[in-house]
Amino acid sequence: MVQGTTSDAGKSTLVAGLCRVLARHGVRVVPFKPQNMALNSAVTVDGGEIGRAQALQAQAAGLAPHSDMNPVLLKPNSDTAAQVIIHGRVANDLSAADYHAYKPRAMAAVLESWRRLVAAHRCVVVEGAGSPAEINLRERDIANMGFAEAVDCPVVLIADIDRGGVFAHLVGTLELLSESERARVVGFVINRFRGDMALLAPGLDWLERRTGKPVIGVLPYLHGLFLDAEDALSGSTAGKVGARLKVVAPALPRISNHTDLDPLRLHPEVDFAWVGPGCPMPPADLVVLPGSKSVRADLAWLREQGWDRDLLRHLRYGGRVLGICGGFQMLGERIDDPDGLEGPAGSCAGLGLLAMTTRLAREKQLGNVTGRLRLVDDAAVHGYEIHLGVSHGAALAHSLVRLDDGREDGAVSADGQVAGTYLHGLFEAPGGQAALLGWAAGGGVFAPVDAPARREADIERLADAVEAALRLEVMFPWLSVGPATGDARAGLTGY
Numbered sequence: 001m002v003q004g005t006t007s008d009a010g011k012s013t014l015v016a017g018l019c020r021v022l023a024r025h026g027v028r029v030v031p032f033k034p035q036n037m038a039l040n041s042a043v044t045v046d047g048g049e050i051g052r053a054q055a056l057q058a059q060a061a062g063l064a065p066h067s068d069m070n071p072v073l074l075k076p077n078s079d080t081a082a083q084v085i086i087h088g089r090v091a092n093d094l095s096a097a098d099y100h101a102y103k104p105r106a107m108a109a110v111l112e113s114w115r116r117l118v119a120a121h122r123c124v125v126v127e128g129a130g131s132p133a134e135i136n137l138r139e140r141d142i143a144n145m146g147f148a149e150a151v152d153c154p155v156v157l158i159a160d161i162d163r164g165g166v167f168a169h170l171v172g173t174l175e176l177l178s179e180s181e182r183a184r185v186v187g188f189v190i191n192r193f194r195g196d197m198a199l200l201a202p203g204l205d206w207l208e209r210r211t212g213k214p215v216i217g218v219l220p221y222l223h224g225l226f227l228d229a230e231d232a233l234s235g236s237t238a239g240k241v242g243a244r245l246k247v248v249a250p251a252l253p254r255i256s257n258h259t260d261l262d263p264l265r266l267h268p269e270v271d272f273a274w275v276g277p278g279c280p281m282p283p284a285d286l287v288v289l290p291g292s293k294s295v296r297a298d299l300a301w302l303r304e305q306g307w308d309r310d311l312l313r314h315l316r317y318g319g320r321v322l323g324i325c326g327g328f329q330m331l332g333e334r335i336d337d338p339d340g341l342e343g344p345a346g347s348c349a350g351l352g353l354l355a356m357t358t359r360l361a362r363e364k365q366l367g368n369v370t371g372r373l374r375l376v377d378d379a380a381v382h383g384y385e386i387h388l389g390v391s392h393g394a395a396l397a398h399s400l401v402r403l404d405d406g407r408e409d410g411a412v413s414a415d416g417q418v419a420g421t422y423l424h425g426l427f428e429a430p431g432g433q434a435a436l437l438g439w440a441a442g443g444g445v446f447a448p449v450d451a452p453a454r455r456e457a458d459i460e461r462l463a464d465a466v467e468a469a470l471r472l473e474v475m476f477p478w479l480s481v482g483p484a485t486g487d488a489r490a491g492l493t494g495y
Contacts, residue, residue, distance in 0.1 A: 001148050002189075003128035005159040005169035010191035010219070012053040013227065014158055015127045017466035019061040020459050022479070028122040030069065031057030034110040035129055035143040037074040037082070039256040039293050040229060043368050043384040048088015049073060052228045052259060057127075060459050068113035072106045072142065074099070077254065077294045077342055087113065090364055093341070103140040107150070110142055114151060123479050126153060133176040145181045154186045154478045161200075162192035162221060167207055174211060186478060187216040189470065194221040217470035226266060226451070226458045228259050233274055243271035245441050249288040250307060251276045252298040256291040257386070260324055263427040263451040270437065277301075281310035286320045286440035289327025291424065294342045295360075295389070299330045299350070308351055320440045321353065321418045328410065328420030329389050332356040341388055353418045354411050356393030364388050365422070371403040373432055375412055375419060376439050381432035383423035391422075401426075428452060 002018075004011040015031055022029040033054050042055035048067030055065040067088030074082040077093070084092045084099060086109045094102055117124050130137075132144035132155075140146065148155050159169045174182050188207065193200065197218070204215045233251060247264055251274045264272045275281060292298040302308065311321060323331040332350040334357040339345060341360045350358075370382045381401060393411075400410030400421045410421035416439075427433045430448035437446040 001126035001128060001153045001155045003132050003144050003148075003155050003157055003185075005131055005133070005157065005173045006163070007130050009131075009160045009169075010158050010189075011127050011129075012057070013225070013462065014156075014189060014191070014219070014466070015125050016053075016057045016060040016227065016459060017462040018125050019057050020463035021467050021472070022123055022125070023060065023062045024463065027479070028120075029061050030063060030117050030121040030124055031061055031127065032068075032114065032117055032124050033070045033127040033129070034114075034147045035072040035074065035106065036070050037076065037129065039075055039254065040259055041073065041075070041257065041386055043366050043386060044069075044088055046088065047366055049085055049364075049366055049386060050088060052257070053127075056228045056455075056459075057125075059456070060463070068116050071109045071113035075256070075293055078297075083293070088366075100140060103142055107140075107142045107146075110147065111150065128155075131173065132181065133173045135176055145177065145184070148184055149180065153184075155181075155184050156187055156189055156216060156475075157185050158189040158191055160191050161218075162194070166190055167203055170207060171210060185213060187214045187474065189216050190218045192221040193218045214471075214474055216474055217466075219469050220465060222462065222465055225462065226262065226454045227462070228262070228455075233258055240268070240271045242268060244269045244444070245271065245286065245437060245446070246282075246284045247272045247286045247288060247440070248275050248282055248284040249290055250274075250281075250302060250305070252290060252292050253301055254292050254294040254298050256293045256326065257324075257424045258290050260290060260424050260427065261288060263433055263449055266449045266451060266454060267433075267437070267446075268449075269446055277305065279305075281305075281307055281314070284314070284319060285442075286322060287311060287314055289321070289323040289330055291324055292326030292330075295326040295329050295358075296335055296337060296346075296348045297343055298326065299335070299348060302330070311351065311353070315353075315417055318442070319417070320442075322436070322440070323418075323420035324426065325387050325422055325424060326389075328422060329358040329391065331411075331418060331420045332358055332391065332393065332395070334358070335389075336360065354393070354395040354413060354420060356391050356395045356411060358389040358391045360388045361390050362388070369403050369405065369409075369423065371401045371409065371423075373400065373435050374398075374402055375400055375416075375435070377431075377435040379429070379431040379435035381423065381426055381429045383421075383425035383428065385422050386424065387422050 036051035038051045040052035045064040050070035054070040058065040073085040076082045081095045129143035159166045331354045336347045337360040368384045373379045395411035399408035412419045434448040
C-alpha cells in the first residue's frame with residue numbers, strides 16, 4: 001500500500017507506475033483505492049463509477065476499469081456533504097458527520113472488493129487517501145492505516161520533496177502513527193526531486209538511521225506528465241506561442257471531470273486558461289462551461305461573477321460556447337431539482353442560450369459511448385455519460401452527437417454558436433477534436449493531438465522512471481498478494 005505524507009504527494013502516480021512496471025514483467029497486478037474523494041470519475045466495464053485516477057491505474061495495469069478498484073467514492077456537493085458511491089452506484093447523500101457513522105458499512109464494501117481482487121490477481125497495489133497522520137480521522141479509518149491493519153498490508157510512505165520539508169513530513173508522519181502502524185511502514189519513496197543527488201544523500205542516510213527504515217528510491221521531477229488528475233485543476237497554458245485559438249473555462253467551485261479539457265492544454269495551437277473567482281471572463285474564441293456536481297449552485301456562482309452578461313457579449317462578438325454535462329444543463333432555460341439531489345430542492349433559471357429545460361432525476365445515467373459529431377464533418381467521437389439530469393426541449397431536435405446506440409445527444413443553437421453535450425471526453429478522439437476546434441475558430445483546419453496515445457506514452461515514461469529509481473529488489477517480499485503460486489519475482493527479469 002502506498003500512503004502519502006500529504007495530499008498530492010504522488011500516491012496515484014506511484015501506484016500507476018508500479019502497476020505498469022509489474023504488468024511489463026508479466027505479473028497479474030490490479031490497482032485498488034479503498035476510499036476516494038474526487039469529482040473526477042470514470043465509468044467502469046461493469047457499469048459503475050470510480051475515481052478517474054483508478055481508471056488510469058487500471059490502464060497502467062492493462063485492465064479495464066472495474067468498480068472493485070475503488071469501492072467507495074465520495075463526490076462532494078458542498079463543503080460538509082457528499083454523494084456516497086458504493087461499488088459504483090449511488091448509495092446515499094450524507095453529511096460529514098453522518099458518513100463517519102456510516103463508515104463500518106463502507107468498510108464492509110471495501111473488504112468485499114478486496115477479497116475479490118485478491119482472489120483474481122497475483123498482486124494488489126493499494127493507494128491511500130490524504131495522509132495517515134490525520135489524527136482526527138483515525139477512528140473508523142478505512143482509507144489508510146485502518147484498511148492496512150485490517151488486511152495486514154505493508155505500507156510504503158511517499159513524500160513530495162518539491163514542497164519542502166520532506167524529512168519533517170516523513171518523520172512527523174511516523175511520530176503520529178501508533179506503534180503497530182509505524183511497524184507497518186516498510187520504507188520511504190521521495191518524489192519530485194530535482195537537484196544534485198550528492199547533496200541529498202546525507203539526508204537520506206540520516207533518515208534511515210533515524211527511523212530504521214530504508215529509502216526505496218528517489219523519483220525525479222517528471223515535467224509535463226499527461227496523466228488524469230485525481231481532483232486538482234491542471235495548469236493553464238495562457239500565452240502559448242503559436243496559438244491560433246483562445247479557449248477559457250470557469251473554475252467552478254464544484255467542477256467535475258475537468259480532465260475533459262486536458263487535450264486542449266496539450267494542443268500546440270490552443271491557448272487555454274482556467275478563470276478563477278474574481279477574474280472577469282477574458283476575450284476568447286471558445287468558452288467551455290465544464291461539468292459540475294452542484295449545477296444550480298455553480299450557476300449561481302457564475303452569475304455572481306458576471307459570466308451571464310459576459311457570455312452574451314462574447315456571443316454578440318461572434319464567439320462560440322460549449323457546455324459539457326452540467327455546463328450543458330446551465331445553457332438551457334430552467335433547471336429543476338424537486339428532490340434536492342444536488343442541494344436544497346427547487347428550480348432556477350438557466351442562461352437561456354438553448355431552448356430546453358432539465359430535471360434532475362434520482363437514477364444516474366452511466367455509460368461509455370461512441371458516436372459521430374453532427375455539428376461538422378461527421379467526425380467520430382467517444383466519451384462517457386455520468387449525469388442525473390434529463391433534458392427536454394426544442395433545442396434537442398438539432399443534436400450535437402448521433403450516438404452509435406441510436407440515441408441523439410446534446411444540442412446546437414440555430415445560429416451554430418452555442419452547443420452542448422452530456423458526453424465527457426469529447427476532445428479525446430482526434431477526429432472529433434479537430435472538428436470541434438475548427439468550429440470554435442469559425443473555420444480552418446487543426447491537426448489534432450492524440451490524447452490517448454500521449455497518455456499511454458507518459459505511463460511508459462513514468463514506469464521507466466519508477467523502474468530506474470526504485471530498488472525494486474527491496475520490495476520483492478511485499479509484492480506477493482493473492483492465491484497465485486510461485487515466487488513474487490516470477491517474470492521480474494533483470495534484478
